[in-house]
Amino acid sequence: MSRQRWAAASNSTSQKATSPAAAATASYPKARNKLPGLAVPKNTTPTTKPPLTFPGQLAQSTVRGYATQKQATAYIHEKKPFDVERVRHDFPILKRVINGKPLAYLDSAATTQKPRDVIDELTRFYNEYNANVHRGVYKISEEATAAYEEARAKIARLINANSPNEIIFVRGTTEAINLVAQSWGRTNVGLGDGIILTEMEHHSNIVPWQLLAKERGAHLKYVGITDDGHLVHEDFRQHLESGSIKLVTMTHVSNVLGTINPVREYIREAHKQGCPVLVDAAQSVPHMPVDVQDLDCDFLAFSGHKMCGPTGIGILYAKKSILQAMPPYHGGGEMIREVHLYESAWKDPPYKFEAGTTNIAGAIGLGKAVDYVSGLGLRNIQEHEQELTEYAHDRLGKVKGIRIYGPENPRTKSGVISFNMGDVHAHDMATLLDEDGIAVRSGHHCAQPLMERLGVSSTTRASVYVYNTEDEIDRLTQSLERAGRIFKL
Amino acid sequence: MSSIYSEIILDYYRYPRNKGSLPHPQIQARDSNPLCGDIVEMQLELDEKNTVKDVKFNGQGCAISQASASMLTELVKGKTVDDVRKISKEDVLSLIGGQLTAVRLKCALLSLKVLKTGVYNYIGSTESTNEELSSL
Numbered sequence: 001m002s003r004q005r006w007a008a009a010s011n012s013t014s015q016k017a018t019s020p021a022a023a024a025t026a027s028y029p030k031a032r033n034k035l036p037g038l039a040v041p042k043n044t045t046p047t048t049k050p051p052l053t054f055p056g057q058l059a060q061s062t063v064r065g066y067a068t069q070k071q072a073t074a075y076i077h078e079k080k081p082f083d084v085e086r087v088r089h090d091f092p093i094l095k096r097v098i099n100g101k102p103l104a105y106l107d108s109a110a111t112t113q114k115p116r117d118v119i120d121e122l123t124r125f126y127n128e129y130n131a132n133v134h135r136g137v138y139k140i141s142e143e144a145t146a147a148y149e150e151a152r153a154k155i156a157r158l159i160n161a162n163s164p165n166e167i168i169f170v171r172g173t174t175e176a177i178n179l180v181a182q183s184w185g186r187t188n189v190g191l192g193d194g195i196i197l198t199e200m201e202h203h204s205n206i207v208p209w210q211l212l213a214k215e216r217g218a219h220l221k222y223v224g225i226t227d228d229g230h231l232v233h234e235d236f237r238q239h240l241e242s243g244s245i246k247l248v249t250m251t252h253v254s255n256v257l258g259t260i261n262p263v264r265e266y267i268r269e270a271h272k273q274g275c276p277v278l279v280d281a282a283q284s285v286p287h288m289p290v291d292v293q294d295l296d297c298d299f300l301a302f303s304g305h306k307m308c309g310p311t312g313i314g315i316l317y318a319k320k321s322i323l324q325a326m327p328p329y330h331g332g333g334e335m336i337r338e339v340h341l342y343e344s345a346w347k348d349p350p351y352k353f354e355a356g357t358t359n360i361a362g363a364i365g366l367g368k369a370v371d372y373v374s375g376l377g378l379r380n381i382q383e384h385e386q387e388l389t390e391y392a393h394d395r396l397g398k399v400k401g402i403r404i405y406g407p408e409n410p411r412t413k414s415g416v417i418s419f420n421m422g423d424v425h426a427h428d429m430a431t432l433l434d435e436d437g438i439a440v441r442s443g444h445h446c447a448q449p450l451m452e453r454l455g456v457s458s459t460t461r462a463s464v465y466v467y468n469t470e471d472e473i474d475r476l477t478q479s480l481e482r483a484g485r486i487f488k489l
Numbered sequence: 490m491s492s493i494y495s496e497i498i499l500d501y502y503r504y505p506r507n508k509g510s511l512p513h514p515q516i517q518a519r520d521s522n523p524l525c526g527d528i529v530e531m532q533l534e535l536d537e538k539n540t541v542k543d544v545k546f547n548g549q550g551c552a553i554s555q556a557s558a559s560m561l562t563e564l565v566k567g568k569t570v571d572d573v574r575k576i577s578k579e580d581v582l583s584l585i586g587g588q589l590t591a592v593r594l595k596c597a598l599l600s601l602k603v604l605k606t607g608v609y610n611y612i613g614s615t616e617s618t619n620e621e622l623s624s625l
Binding site: 423424425426427428431432434435443444457458486487488 | 492493494499503524525526527549550551552553590593596
């Protein structure tokens with residue numbers, strides 16, 4: 001199935017990528033001259049690899065200027081041609097056959113599959129320039145350092161951070177949130193202070209705050225959700241006005257319901273009370289344009305493995321002034337300026353928060369993943385998922401006995417569809433779908449408070465990404481109907 | 490592909506035998522599978538010869554965990570505690586029939602784990618029992 005519908009929508013700024021084929025004819029360095037340091041869309045089938053270049057220095061010198069960066073981010077976020085069949089060729093794992101059927105991978109909210117570019121870059125790092133960063137004064141260490149720092153710059157461009165120095169490499173969203181709780185939280189949250197969360201948070205945005213609240217004698221306040229999975233705005237206002245709120249921490253997109261929360265509006269309101277906001281963007285940055293300067297969030301956390309990158313690497317973004325005031329999270333090598341027997345001095349952010357040897361290969365792999373999703377265009381990704389979600393709501397909604405949780409209007413949510421069917425338990429459903437080669441998630445999705453709110457112990461969740469097709473949604477529908485027949489619903 | 494969800498499994502899931510609770514159980518235990526949220530509780534009443542006079546289970550979760558718990562109660566009824574102790578994984582799996590993946594095996598064997606935990610607590614546990622329980 002070839003999709004050309006976005007080609008017509010290309011505007012004048014997208015001439016660099018009128019078609020993947022045209023983009024592939026532009027040589028790598030030449031394309032970079034046009035817009036320095038940008039992810040250059042390549043032909044989706046790897047033909048000739050670009051030469052091993054280390055544009056780190058270039059990025060440092062040319063991309064920090066706001067105008068260039070804004071231009072870069074606009075390019076990453078804009079609409080470009082999109083062809084799902086081409087995209088599928090980039091993911092080797094999609095050739096797998098499960099139980100005699102082609103793998104239909106519908107669990108990207110848990111982790112996405114990896115394109116060949118990312119897999120190859122990891123191998124290339126270990127084969128060709130593996131070395132520790134920031135220390136060696138020899139060739140391959142300089143290459144590794146440049147690639148590592150270039151990855152940081154790419155991520156800054158992706159989310160439009162003011163500077164790569166606002167980008168901290170961590171293990172994932174969970175570590176990013178724990179870092180904020182332990183470093184910023186222990187400094188700024190005290191006895192009787194409040195932290196606002198929502199009932200749709202992932203455990204990783206609940207438990208770190210429970211630990212902090214217990215230690216500091218602070219309390220947690222939850223924004224409730226409506227029956228169709230939206231936040232109760234009034235709860236938020238009341239909590240904010242109750243005073244002594246030190247932080248608002250909330251998910252951008254629910255990993256269970258797909259609800260896209262109006263974080264920008266909430267941030268405005270919180271800032272009016274002088275209260276900083278952390279956004280859990282694990283389910284948004286991979287799927288839609290996210291601009292931290294536009295949101296004006298104080299912290300933003302996301303994971304690499306949910307956006308085509310390797311596992312074990314993720315990002316904490318925070319405003320420069322906040323990072324400068326925060327004490328270190330972990331002590332050790334790499335994060336220090338000077339160490340004496342009884343006291344030490346720290347490096348400036350981001351290095352202050354990157355103690356020890358970090359996940360260098362992971363960071364470089366994530367840089368490649370950012371190139372990949374940037375090449376597809378975040379607006380395109382969002383639209384592709386939106387179409388699939390609408391299609392899925394339409395098809396799944398007609399299956400006998402099904403109940404879909406969250407927003408009824410698929411246009412107000414991302415590509416996450418949680419459901420239950422009759423008295424079929426989610427785990428039984430996942431096993432039945434697996435028999436048809438369909439991979440979905442089942443269980444509480446690390447959101448037990450939300451499950452309680454929905455009044456269920458578990459749900460089955462199908463989630464889509466760049467490589468999913470309407471055909472796969474059809475297969476899901478048929479397999480659900482088969483499950484219904486087996487369970488005699 | 491044939492499904493693990495046979496008529497028998499679904500029948501035990503929908504119409505569980507021996508579901509409920511006993512007023513004076515000598516043996517009882519409860520466990521859950523944190524991964525799935527399956528919960529199974531087992532209660533056994535013994536007569537003076539240490540034979541299982543009555544047995545009930547309670548719980549919630551997937552068809553595999555609940556059906557296997559119900560099937561297991563039928564298996565232990567009338568057996569001596571010593572015979573109950575000898576029930577193996579294979580015995581439970583043959584009741585269920587079909588091929589289970591490693592993750593779903595945990596669902597199938599949860600009730601056996603609960604049963605054995607109760608039995609071992611009753612007769613006094615030894616080191617080897619801990620090893621056996623952790624293998625379930």
